[in-house]
Amino acid sequence: LRLFPVLPIAGGGGLRSQAILVFDLAMLVALCAAESLRIAGIAFHEWLGISLIVVFIAHLLLSWNWIAAQTKQHLLKMGRDRTSYLLNLGLFVVTVITIFTGIAISEEALPTMGFPMQGNRFWHGLHSFGANLMVLLVGLHVALNWDWILKAIRQGYRNR
């Protein structure tokens, strides 16, 4: 509870949902800022992108039960409706590629840490393509979780 002081006090699952909602919302805003390269210069863009790796892993760990259950289900039973699973898997792959290529073309952050990078057009192209595709896939990821988001927001208002 102390980790999320802005949250209204609610019981068990409600509080967890709201904590995750606040975390995910912060992640979304950070992603929107990272997507705008010119918002505060290349160094800010790179450091924000690198810090998003930790947030990205934390987001996946918070959704671990869903990921594990769905992966088992889709590995065992083929031919079922797999849209949501494939969309989330696609988002995972695109996010990893975007972050990796971002590191490969780093001009400020990695050289500051003592790792001079020699990025080229190939990585630049892949990074731009991944970043644009990510906006679409994050939107669809929001669509998949739309009901849960609305429910968590309503719950927050009710408990206020």
Place this chain on the structure above:
Amino acid sequence: MIVVFSMLRRLALRTLVLLGAIALVIAIVYVPSRWTGAIANAARREELRRPPPDFVRVNRERVPPPLVRFRMVATNFAVITSIGWIGRYVLRLRLKRL
């Protein structure tokens, strides 16, 4: 204490699995690019038409006024939310909870 260690062990294992999946994706992208020579070819082509580094840097470091910066983030947020709304109510995407 045992519960805390058990939780930390589980968290560490899950993180390792995630890192393994991330490494797999990177390998799937990097290895074929390296083998086909796409990276080397791009580097060779780039050498021929590289703009002066100072020009690139000055152009990149131009920071717009605060209102424009806010608009950039807000636009991205609006685009993602609009795609989310279209996905939910037009494409009828919905997460199946187990």
